[in-house]
Amino acid sequence: MTQVAFLSPAVAFLALAGVALLAGVPPGDAWLRDLILAHASPPLTAVMHWINLAGNWRVLVPAAPLLLLFPRTRRHWWIWLLVLIVAPSLEFLLKPLIGRPRPESPTFGFPSGHATAAAAYMAALAWGAGDLRPRARRALRALAAVLILLVGLARVVLRAHWPSDVLGGIALGLACAGAAVLISASIDRSRAGSASPAPPSRAAPSRPPPAPG
Numbered sequence: 001m002t003q004v005a006f007l008s009p010a011v012a013f014l015a016l017a018g019v020a021l022l023a024g025v026p027p028g029d030a031w032l033r034d035l036i037l038a039h040a041s042p043p044l045t046a047v048m049h050w051i052n053l054a055g056n057w058r059v060l061v062p063a064a065p066l067l068l069l070f071p072r073t074r075r076h077w078w079i080w081l082l083v084l085i086v087a088p089s090l091e092f093l094l095k096p097l098i099g100r101p102r103p104e105s106p107t108f109g110f111p112s113g114h115a116t117a118a119a120a121y122m123a124a125l126a127w128g129a130g131d132l133r134p135r136a137r138r139a140l141r142a143l144a145a146v147l148i149l150l151v152g153l154a155r156v157v158l159r160a161h162w163p164s165d166v167l168g169g170i171a172l173g174l175a176c177a178g179a180a181v182l183i184s185a186s187i188d189r190s191r192a193g194s195a196s197p198a199p200p201s202r203a204a205p206s207r208p209p210p211a212p213g
Contacts (some may be wrong), residue, residue, distance in 0.1 A: 006178030013111070013171035016164055020100045020110040032163045033103060033156055040157045048154035055114030055151035057088055057108060060121045070128030076184045080124050087176040088113060089118040091169065104159050112161045118151035119173025127181055148173075185196035 019026060040048075053059050064084055067073040073080050095108040102109035122144035129140040152166035161169075 002099050006175060006182050008176055009171040011052050013168055013175055016168040017094070017098055017110070020164060020168065021098050023098060025103075026164070029162045029164050036153070036163070037159070045157055048150075048157045051058070051147075051150045052114060052154040052158060054147050055112075055118035055155070057113075057117050058079050060117055063121070066077035067124055067128055070131050071126060072184070073128040076180075076187065079180045083120050083124060083180045087173050090176070091116045091172060092163060094172075100162075100165075102160060102165070103162055109161050109165045110168050111172050112121055112152070112165045113153050115148075115152045115154050115161075115166045115169025116176075118172040119148050119170040121173075122148050123174050123177030124180070126147050127177065186202050 061084065064081070065082055065138065068077060091111055091113045094111060098110045099108055100110040124146040126141040129137045129144075132140065148170060152170055155161040155166050155169075156163055
């Protein structure tokens with residue numbers, strides 16, 4: 001299951017990046033963007049300005065200590081700190097390599113930085129929620145998923161990105177978080193294996209105790 005958490009978004013990101021690199025903006029991208037903007041009323045746009053902050057690293061980095069509330073993420077805090085560093089670094093490096101302009105700006109837009117940040121942080125939060133009771137766990141994970149989607153929608157409504165920029169950012173953030181889950185699970189298994197008692201050796205048969213006398 002943990003491998004799927006990494007491989008699925010990683011494959012999705014590579015596919016979207018390949019399309020952005022080779023085909024530019026596919027027709028479906030422009031159609032979906034136009035559809036979203038057609039329903040973007042001024043009140044909705046105003047709300048999206050606030051939701052957009054949930055994908056801003058200036059907000060998410062100060063919020064990083066919240067991850068320490070959960071034993072899962074606190075136990076491997078350095079791994080999740082790396083996620084918060086590696087995810088935006090990859091997004092920053094990949095933008096000029098892929099080189100696809102934003103819909104209303106010549107600057108590069110794939111993958112979306114806000115979407116990457118929101119997905120990486122919210123996925124870490126969802127992973128940490130595994131320590132909670134079932135009802136609280138489901139509620140927090142649902143909230144994390146909704147916030148990821150809303151941040152992505154905000155980037156389109158605010159005319160900053162193509163929809164596939166957003167999907168690419170979400171996939172990249174989830175892939176980074178999925179890699180952290182894999183590493184954390186591997187460390188936990190290794191520690192559990194080293195802590196378990198060693199099986200009795202069969203190399204030499206045990207000698208019976210000497211007879212009294």
